[in-house]
Amino acid sequence: MASSMSAVIRDDMGRHRLSGNRLAAMAGVSQNYMAKRLRDDAPLTLDDVEVISAALDVPVLALFNESAQLAEKRRVVIIRDTN
Incomplete structure (x- = not known):
């Protein structure tokens, strides 16, 4: 699920046209x-996700929901590929 969370965050960054440098600055961490x-x-820590959600103006729960949905899609694809 961790890689799904980072994928969701990167997607939201694109929608908000935020660079990694800008997101890092908004989150108060280094690039x-x-x-x-x-x-x-x-x-990613829970604190990271909380700060990033605020920077993206996206509810934390929305990030987790999108991440869970993406993780499930990836899991289904992996299961189908092995059968």
Whole structure:
């Protein structure tokens, strides 16, 4: 689900035309810190998701719902590919 969350965040960044640098600044973290999380090189924390949701003006629950839906779609594709 972590990679689904970062994918949802990247998608929302695109809709808001926010760069990783700008999102990092809005979240009060370094660009390197944010980039690692958006690339799935490091896990997003709940605090990260909360701050990012505020920066994107998207409810935290909406991010989790979108992430869960994407994770489920990916799981179904993986299951279908193995059968």
